[in-house]
Amino acid sequence: MSKTTAPVIVTEGLTRRFGELTAVDSLNLTVYPGEVLGFLGHNGAGKTTTVRLLNGVLTPSAGQARVLGLDPATAGAMLRRRTGVLTETPSLDERLTAREQLQIYADLYDVPPQLVRTRVDELLEIFQLAERGDDRVSTYSRGMKQRLALARALLHRPELLFLDEPTSGLDPVSVRQVHTLIREQSRSGNHTVFLCTHNLEEAQRLCHRVAVLERGRIVALGTPAELGRNLWKGVRIEMETAPEAVASACMALQQFSPARDVTQPNERPILRLTLSDREEIPQLVAHLTAAKIPLYRLMPQEPTLEDVYFALHERKEKG
Ligand SMILES: Nc1ncnc2c1ncn2[C@@H]1O[C@H](COP(=O)(O)OP(=O)(O)O)[C@@H](O)[C@H]1O
Ligand SMILES: [Mg+2]
Numbered sequence: 608m609s610k611t612t613a614p615v616i617v618t619e620g621l622t623r624r625f626g627e628l629t630a631v632d633s634l635n636l637t638v639y640p641g642e643v644l645g646f647l648g649h650n651g652a653g654k655t656t657t658v659r660l661l662n663g664v665l666t667p668s669a670g671q672a673r674v675l676g677l678d679p680a681t682a683g684a685m686l687r688r689r690t691g692v693l694t695e696t697p698s699l700d701e702r703l704t705a706r707e708q709l710q711i712y713a714d715l716y717d718v719p720p721q722l723v724r725t726r727v728d729e730l731l732e733i734f735q736l737a738e739r740g741d742d743r744v745s746t747y748s749r750g751m752k753q754r755l756a757l758a759r760a761l762l763h764r765p766e767l768l769f770l771d772e773p774t775s776g777l778d779p780v781s782v783r784q785v786h787t788l789i790r791e792q793s794r795s796g797n798h799t800v801f802l803c804t805h806n807l808e809e810a811q812r813l814c815h816r817v818a819v820l821e822r823g824r825i826v827a828l829g830t831p832a833e834l835g836r837n838l839w840k841g842v843r844i845e846m847e848t849a850p851e852a853v854a855s856a857c858m859a860l861q862q863f864s865p866a867r868d869v870t871q872p873n874e875r876p877i878l879r880l881t882l883s884d885r886e887e888i889p890q891l892v893a894h895l896t897a898a899k900i901p902l903y904r905l906m907p908q909e910p911t912l913e914d915v916y917f918a919l920h921e922r923k924e925k926g
Contacts, residue, residue, distance in 0.1 A: 613676070615640050615767055615799045616661060620670030623656050623823075630656040632823035633670065643793045643800040645814030647807065647912065653823040654803035655695055658769050661801070662687055675767060688716065691765035695772055697756035701745035705736050705755050708744060709762060716763035730758040734788065750781025757788060768792065771803045789813055807912045811835075819915055826919050835910075838918040841867075841881040842888070846895075847904040850876045859898035863891060 616638035623631040631653045638644045646654050659665040661674050663683020672679055677686045699708060706727060713723040731737040734754040744752065753773065760768060770789065774782045790813060792798050804810050810817045811831040819827040819834070827834060848856045853876050860869045860880060865887045869880045882891065885907065895902055 612640050614638060615642075616672065616674050616801070618661075618670065618672040621657075621660060621667055621672050622669040623653075623660055623665060624668040629823050631660060631667075634823075634825060636818060636825065636828075638799060638801065640799055641793070642816065643789070643802060643814045645810035645817035646801060646803045646820060647805070647810045647817050647915075648803075648820030649805055649912065652805075652820040654820060655771055656823075657820075658692065658694075658771050658801070658803060662690060662692060662769065688763070689766055691760035691763070691768040693756055693760045693768075693770045693773055695775075697753070697759075699744050699752055699755060699759075702743060704741050704743055705731060705747075705758075706740045708755065709759060712759050712762050718763055726762065730761065733791075734758045735784070748781075750777050750784065753777055753781065753785060754788070757785065761792070765798075767799045767801065769801045769803075772805065773802070774804075774806070774809060786813060805912060807915060808909050819912075819919070821916065821919075827915070834915070838915050840918075841883055842885050843879065843881050843908040843910070843914075844888070844891070845877060845879050845904075845906045845908055846902060848876050848878065849901045849903070852876070852901055853878070855898070856895070856900045859895055859900050862898075863894045866891065 614637045616636065618634045618636045621631060621634040622629065634657065646657065648654055656665065660667055661672055661679055663679035663686055666680045674686055675689055679686050703711070709727045709730060710723060713727065718726060728737070731740045734757065736751060736755060736758070739747070739751065744755065747755065757770075757773065760770075773789065774785050777785065786809070789800065789802070793800050793813075802810070802814060814831065816828065816830055817834055818825045827838065829837070853871065856878060857869060857871070860866045860878065865882050866880045867882075869878060871878055882888065888905075888907065892902065892905065
């Protein structure tokens with residue numbers, strides 16, 4: 608990632624309204640070459656609308672953007688030749704084979720004809736579709752289709768790749784494969800990736816910087832480490848004990864001063880609590896063991912997008 612070269616994306620007050628609703632609200636954002644930027648937000652936060660504005664599929668109601676030095680509102684077609692987009696629900700022609708699908712796109716994107724064959728083979732190989740490359744897409748699993756859509760978005764070697772929720776609806780194995788592919792893309796060459804996701808863990812894992820979007824506005828922006836330091840300080844713990852030990856476990860936790868917010872979420876012998884730091888976990892285990900509380904399972908929970916929003920709102924209320 609280099610901040611000395613010209614940014615790949617710059618937006619100033621970028622805004623899009625649909626009637627009364629402001630889907631994207633005065634967005635100011637700069638994305639640098641080679642960066643994987645996470646655009647993190649719940650359903651309806653305005654991620655897809657932003658991607659469409661940045662590709663000139665939609666025009667802004669106010670403000671402006673420059674993407675690869677072009678104005679998407681007026682030079683959309685030219686811009687889209689240089690960007691790759693994996694849309695939320697990529698449309699693939701089910702009747703075609705993966706190879707045919709990629710060949711058609713190669714034509715569409717003016718990949719030099721003498722390069723098409725090698726490039727298609729190469730992508731089928733990388734995306735683990737080589738063996739099934741001559742089967743119809745209708746016979747593919749959801750994960751295979753997503754990998755094919757990703758391969759298609761990369762066919763013309765775009766400088767800037769937009770990925771709109773690339774792993775939503777995929778099984779864990781496919782998610783891992785797609786993550787590896789995205790990481791490899793960002794490592795090889797100077798690809799810039801704009802990654803929309805509602806999954807905090809995905810954003811933390813893959814992105815250099817993360818913008819947190821809520822109701823069309825960026826409410827936080829920073830590296831995962833910076834956001835982590837500022838926004839999700841606590842460590843939530845879930846632990847399982849024996850049914851007859853729940854009451855004494857609760858008592859033991861009350862006597863352990865670092866533990867906060869102890870709850871029993873349901874009828875099961877499971878307790879949740881919050882610590883301020885993971886370094887307190889071994890102390891917690893020692894304390895419970897000393898109190899003779901049977902401990903069958905103790906899991907630190909990954910922070911979720913809810914935790915981030917909660918921390919942001921709490922901070923706002925405190926001023
Ligand atoms: N073409 C449209 N017409 C009207 N409202 C829209 C349109 N596209 C998106 N919206 C609304 O804009 C908001 C942001 O949507 P979207 O950008 O798709 O969010 P996300 O991708 O983060 O889920 C939502 O409230 C959505 O219903
Ligand atoms: Mg969306």
